[in-house]
Amino acid sequence: MNLPQFLLHAQHGQVEELNLISIEGGIYLLEIRLDGQPKLLRDERGQTLRLRSVEHARDLLQELPPLPFHLVHAVVHEEMCGFAAGPQQRLRVPISLACQW
Numbered sequence: 796m797n798l799p800q801f802l803l804h805a806q807h808g809q810v811e812e813l814n815l816i817s818i819e820g821g822i823y824l825l826e827i828r829l830d831g832q833p834k835l836l837r838d839e840r841g842q843t844l845r846l847r848s849v850e851h852a853r854d855l856l857q858e859l860p861p862l863p864f865h866l867v868h869a870v871v872h873e874e875m876c877g878f879a880a881g882p883q884q885r886l887r888v889p890i891s892l893a894c895q896w
Contacts, residue, residue, distance in 0.1 A: 796834045798844075798855070801827055805859050812863040814887070815852050825852060826867075849890065856892055864892050 796804075804810050804827075814826040814833075823846040825836040836844045846852050849866060856864075868886040 796827060796829075797837050797839060797841075801836060802858060804829060805862065808860075810862055812865065813856070813892075814865050814867045815846070815849060815890070816867045817869075821847065823848065823852060825855075853892060859892060862892065864890055866890050 801810070809829055811828040811831070814828070816824045816826055818824060824843060825846060827834045827836060838844045846855065866888045868888075
């Protein structure tokens with residue numbers, strides 16, 4: 796889903812939540828939940844859009860109505876050390892679209 800499509804869905808109240816997924820190397824991906832299905836935000840070429848920071852995401856999303864917005868991190872120590880054999884829980888922290896505090 797590209798940015799204009801995403802903004803249209805958001806303005807019509809169809810977006811359930813946003814998850815800003817932190818990837819190793821300082822890369823963030825924006826996951827959009829529509830009808831219970833995750834979709835990644837893509838650029839005009841169809842490539843997954845890579846954001847630089849939470850502030851970069853906020854700047855990009857400043858036109859949005861209020862939505863649930865979360866910063867999501869994988870549990871890195873379990874990936875590296877192999878602790879838990881079961882399903883991995885990601886760290887999911889609510890953040891604001893409007894400001895850093």
